[in-house]
Amino acid sequence: MPISSKSNSMVAPGCRTTCCCVLMTGLVGLLLAPNLLAFWQWGKAIYQLGLRQLIFHFRRVRKLRSCSICTRVILPTELYNLCGCCDFLCCQHCALKGEASHEHVLHDEVEPLVVRTSPLAAANTAAQALAISFHLYASRRCVGWRAGESYIWHSYEEIGNMSANFADSLQRLLRKVSVTKGIPVIGLLSAVSIPWFIVDFACSLAAIPLVTMHRATDDAALAQILDKTGLRLLIASKHLLPVIQRASSRASASQLQLVILIEDSSEPYCLQQSSRPLVEEETDSRPPSWQQNGFLETLQEGNDALRVPSWRDPKRLAKLLPSSGSTGAPKLAVVTEEALFKDSYGRTPESSVDIVTYAYEAIRQSHDVLMQGGRIGVFSGSLDRMLEDVRALRPTVFAAAPTFWTGLYNDFENDVAEEGGAGVVVASIFQPNQWTLEDGVDKATTHRTHALGVQRFITRVFGKLVVDGYGCTETGRIASNGAVAENVEIRLLDLPELGYLTSDSPPRGEILARTSYMAGYFSLERFTDQGTFRQMESDSEDWIVLNSVMYFRTGDVGELVAPGNVRVIDRCKHHFKLAQGIYVAPEPIERVLLQSPLISQIFIWGCGVMQATGAVAVPSMKLLQKLGLANMSLAAAVESANDEASALVLQSLADIGRRCSLRAWEIPQRIVLEPVAFSENAGLLTASGKLSRIALIRRYGKLLSDQRSDCTGLEITSALPQTPGLCAGLHRILKHISPKQNFDPRDSIISLGLDSMGVARLSAQVWQKFGHEVPARVLFTLETLADLERLILAGPRAARAIVGKCSAVVNFEEEAAARCEDLARCIKGQASAQGTPQSGHVVLLTGSTGFLGSFVAHALAHAGFKVLCLVRATCQEEATERLRSCLRFYQLSEEVPETISALPTTGVENPCLGLSEHVMPGIISTIVHCAATVSGVLPYSALCTSNVTGTKQAILLALQTGARLVHVSTLGFVDDGHPEVGRVSTAHLHQRSGYAQSKWMAEQLVWRATESFGLRAVVLRPGTVSGARSGASNTTDAVSLLLLGLVKLGSTCLDDRSPLPAGFNLVPVDYVADAVVVVARARRSLPPGPIHLCAQEAISTRTLCQWLSEDGHELKDLSPEEFCKRVQQVDETHPLYALRSSLGTSRSASADLPVLEARNERALKLRTPRAMTKDLLVKSIKFLRSAHDSQCQFRPQSITDEKGVANPK
Structure with a gap:
């Protein structure tokens, strides 16, 4: 309907150039233009808009339009005539000359000027962005209606002024309305029209909460809305007065005081002719209990001097959207100021876009259209005239509900049956010289997944332009063509009663959706006096809380086609x-x-x-x-x-x-x-x-x-189940790879007890089942199994947010200072109980069931020491049996020697290293601390408890008993060429493994206790601990797995871009064990600082492969690409399976061999060879192959006491 207001039209602002610039650019236009008129049009455009603006327009415009008669390019802001049935276009000059004779109706159009949208980036609220849009696109067409054959348009400036006028009038009226609590909420009950959009924009500008109701809302639903919201003011179509009166009578406590009526009778087409009629009903003869006012009168009472604030509370209530009510009374979904702003204006385009959308129902995305400078054509009132509307409007975006597309498809099918074939009907749809939706529409949008036949029909009619939108009132957009939206997190809920489980292939279940802006359903109890909405609560069956995260239950069954891609296959509600x-x-x-x-x-x-x-x-x-x-x-x-x-x-x-x-x-x-x-x-x-x-x-x-x-x-x-634990798909994976059988979503990833092979299997099976790649380094940044479940089911952006939340960057300097202060407090707390230095041959050994610990225990016992081995166990017998199994597995001894005693411990991270009072030894001369959780995949945070806290307990016990501490550290965090000093810079520590980082932190505690509290300590830093002279080797070490894997694979890669490490600094385990014996026996002082236990020269991977080839192992030299491909194809039983993530891509350039300094080692005067030889390698491979083939039945499963180097240099 045409609407008049007090506003004056505003000339679009443009740059004014100098006369010289106009002439020069006009000459350029003359070269490009075919006649003098074109020259004049170019010069006029340059003068009005400016050369820079014109250049920007032509660089950004998606399609150049030219006159079909004179072939001249249509310039921005120029008026022209366009046919509604074909592509005929006529400029204004040719139309005035009478040359625009055409068989179809021509409609007036204006070529929109493409402008920069950078001013929108400064907006902080939806109202501010809306006001900027009205000014930025002032002369553009904004909202139009069809009067006769063509659309009549209001400009952005006109709509902006009318919206400001109406907002001012609303504010004045609301001051007269008594409100018992909070800011008043107003309602809008109208068919789609120009006033509908003015009310919508006015409420956004004035921060007035608005309930937008569909024109077909009945009296029962309206009565419930009146009770829920306490509406005092309602804006409604005049023909709906009977519905309002009946609803007011039905409402238990109607507080309606004022109704503003929109005159439907002034519409060019009567709404009662709609195929979905709005029938006039007899009005109750009783006088209404509210006052009435006309829309136009209310509009004219206001003024456009509305002040839009630059900030509003993000939790402030902006809109209430009634649900469909298909399962009962409609519920009111809350839209906050933050949600409205982020959803509509959070993605500011670089330049304006000529979007033309058709509104046959009230559209939720009107703010989105205005942000991009688009225009909205209003439905004329009848589905029978929709084709006429579309021809006059020529929309670029056509959105419709499922019922529309299904009805269109059914009509098509019936026509096919009558005409005798689909080809005849399709040919009639695309007749020559006839404009169809395919010609003008850039995007056809549906709102729910359709049957296969409907999908094929839409795709055939619209080509590749169909967007299958999926969303709901409570959350807004969820997915487009199956791809989950950026700000949406989804997951699947198992439906065992219906046979839909996440353990299916692909995973299936009810779709749960979550956005950071959804606020739940409205209730007056959560509506504050300041107009804000309190935190959402799960007080409805439509919402569910899983692991402290609230989701909306869509009631749709979906299957996870790919990560972040879901397809609706059924309905469970x-x-x-x-x-x-x-x-x-x-x-x-x-x-x-x-x-x-x-x-x-x-x-x-x-x-x-x-x-x-x-x-x-x-x-x-x-x-x-x-x-x-x-x-x-x-x-x-x-x-x-x-x-x-x-x-x-x-x-x-x-x-x-x-x-x-x-x-x-x-x-x-x-x-x-x-x-x-x-x-x-x-x-x-x-x-x-x-x-x-x-x-x-x-x-x-x-x-x-x-x-x-x-x-x-x-x-x-309802077939919806109760709140479950983990989804069935993840639960099945965990049962297959973890020794545990019961899992709680609050369990940590560490509690699964996985070694490197188990971690690799978990990552691989998550990829196979859910199609989501979760590398081991990412896997262990997650805090709980619930985080893992959310990660594999959520969309891409939500997954990144989950990983970012859990992947906090550690400031190691600050962390070290805090832990050292904690150590100092503990030492001062036990100062009275500190012991005097002890001498003797009693050694307390931690980590005795690990690879290095077993050899250290054996070497100390043969050197005449009484060795007390700490073993994680519940009793003495279990501890002894575990120690015996380790010594036998590594070919050291069939039985535990008499000089070795196994002491059960609950864990070295506990006080007194987990020893109970009744087994606490008396006099201890030396504590050898070998215990550590060794892993190349666990992050620092996962290793702190065992590696750092365990070292702290060893220090406290050493100070308490007066024993000397031999701390076995690692060279994993030491840079090449670094001298043997205690302080190692943290400059490159973030590039190291979590194991190396935890060992660096543990060393800081040792040095602090040595310098400040008189701890007698020696720090040993071994390189990559390799096999013994007997051939016994660490079956879980990365280097051992790599070398055995190359032999099993029968291939290697010696190219400069090879994913294999350049080499390793390997030292035999016998050499490191003998060094511990010498240090434990030493009576004289040793060199200050740490002692590096490493070979004089690192061994290259090329040399190791050559030795293996000389021993008869065939290793084919492959290209980096072929080698990576073969590695990715190995199964779970292959030694390289656990290393696939680190061998998946080739290097950009060759790497240098590590070079380390080892001078303090000379003071130990060790006679044991410290270099890896071909003979040792051959024996080690033989041992590893035998152990691997027998599935390592006797290898201890605990990783807590295992000692090795996870990231060898």
Whole structure:
């Protein structure tokens, strides 16, 4: 409808150039233009807009338009005529000359000027962004309506002024309305029109909470909204006065004081001619309890001097959106200021876009369109005239609900049946010289996944331009063409009753959605006096809390096609149970059965007393033709031949059901023919055109179930399960790879007890099941199994947010200072109990069941020491058996020597290294601390407890007993060429493994205790500990797995870009064990600082491969690409399986061999060879192959006491 206001039109601002610049650029235009008129148009455009603006426009415009007569390019802001049925275009000059003779109607158009949208980036609120849009695109067309054959448009400036006027009037009216609590909420109940958008924009500008209701909202739903919100002011279409009056009477406590009426009668096309009529009903003769005012009068009472604040509370209530009400009373979803701003203006484009959208229903994305400088064409009021609207408007975006597309497809199918083939009908759709939706629409948007036939039809008509949108009122957009939106996190919930599990392939379950902006449903209790909305609560069955995270239950069943890509396959919210205990989904069945040409609408239902489904169907005219009753009305025909008609419809439904592979109980066995179509006025359709199932069940449930009782108890049976633990898919994976059998979402990843091979298997199986790559380094940054579950099911952006939240960067300097202070407090707390220095031959050894620890225990015992070995166990017998198994496995001893005693411990991270009081030894001369959790994949945070806290407990016990501490560290954090000093810079520490970082931190505690508290300590830093002279080797060490893996693979890669390390600094385990013995025996002082235990020269990977080849192992030299490909193909039993992530890509350049300084080692005067030889390598490979082939049955499973180097240099 045309609307007039007090605002004056504003000339679009443009740059004014100098006369010289105009002439120069005009000459350029003359070269490009075919005549003097074109030269004049170019010069005029340059003068009005500026040369820079014009250049920017032509660089950004997506499509140049030219006159079909004179071929001149249409310049920005220029008026031209465009045909609504074909691509004919005529400039204004040719039209005035009378050369624009054309067979079709021509519509006036204006070429929009592309402008920079950078001013929008400065907006902090939705109102501020809206005001900037009105100014930025002032002269552009904004909202239009169709009067006659063409659309008439209001500019952005006009809409902005009218919105400001109306906002000012609303603020004045609301001051007169008494409100008991908070800021008043107003309602909007109207058909889509120019006033609808003005009200919407005005409320955004003035920060007035708005309830936007569909025009088909009935009196029952409106009454509930009046009670829930306490509405004082309602803006409504005049023809809906009867609905408002009845709703006010039905409401338990209506507080409505003022109704502003929109005059529908001034519409160019009467809304009552719509195919979904808005029937005038008799108004109650009693006078209304509220005051009435006209929309135009209210608009004219305001002024446009509205002040828009630069900041608003993000939690402030902006809008309330009623749900569809398909399962009962509509609920009011809350949209906060933050959600409105981020969703509409959070993605500012670099330049404006010529978006033209068609609003046949009130659109939620109107703010999005205005942000990009687009325009909105309003529906003329009838679906019968929609094609005329589209031809006059030529929209670039056409969005429609599922009911629209399904109805269009059904009409198409019926036409195919009549014409005798799809080719004839499709050819008629695309007739020559006829404009169709495909010609102008850049994007066709649907709103839910359709049946396969509907999808194919839409794709064939629109080509590659179809966007299948998926979302809901409570969360907004969820996915587009299956791809989860950036600000959305989803997960799948197992539905065991329906047979949908995340352990399926692909994973399936109910889709749960979560966004950072969703605020739940409205209630006055959560609405504060400041207009803000308190934190969302899960007080409705539509919301569920899983592991402290709240999700919305969409009621849709989806399958995870790929990471961040979900496909809707079913519906679980409307399921019902039959007598056999089988759950049935009605919506997919309804979509299939609507293919029958004999029906136009259908409703499927069942209950616990029915063996198969029943149906309520609205017959089509083709049923009458088949009955030979084409001259009769539908109601009369159904009444006179009900049995015959029912039989024909049931047979048609059965044929279609069998053809589409429906199960026997899904095909209706009972039917009720309803001659009156389901409609909104009858309460059988929701505002969005969906079936109102509650109302349908109450009306037809007794007829379908053949029960004589009423249908009060025949409600929708929900198949939704109670709040579960982990999803079935992840639970099955964990049971397969972890020694644990029970898992809680709050469990840490560390609690799974996985070694490197187990971690690799977990990553691989997550990839195979969910298609989500979770590298080991990422896996252990997650705090709990719940985080892992969210990560593998969420969309890409949500996954990045989860990883970012858990992957905190450690400041090692600050961390070291804090831990040293904690150590100092503990030492001062036990100062009175500190012991005097001890001498003797009693050694307390930690980590004795690890690879290095076993050899150290054996070497100390043979050197005459009494060795007390700490073993994680519950009793003395278990500890002794574990120690015996380790010594036997590494070929050291069949039995535990008499000089070795096994002491059970609960863990070295506990006080007194986990020793109980009754087994605490007396005099201890030396504590050798070898215990550490060794892993190349665990992060620093996961290793602190065992590696850093364990060292702290060893220091405290050494000071308490007066023993000397031999701390076994690592060279993993030492830079090449670094001298043997205690302080190592943290400059490159973030590039090291979590194991190396934890060992660096543990060393800081040792040096602090040595310098400040007199701890007698020696720090040994071994290189990569390799096999013994006997050949016994560490079967879980990365280097051992790599070398054995190359032998098993029969391949290597010696290229400069090889993913293999350049080499290793290998030292035999015998050499390191003998060094510990010498240090424990030493009576004289040793050199200050740490002692590096490493070979004089590192051994290159090329040399190791050459030795293996000389021993008869065939190693084929592959290219980096081929080698990486072969490594990625190995199975779980292969030694390289645990190393696939580090061998997946080639290097950009060759790496140098590590060079380390080892001078303090000379003071030990060791005679044991410290270099790896070919003979040692051959023996080691033989041992590793034998152990691997026997599945390492006797190897200890605990990784807590294991000693090795995870990231060898």
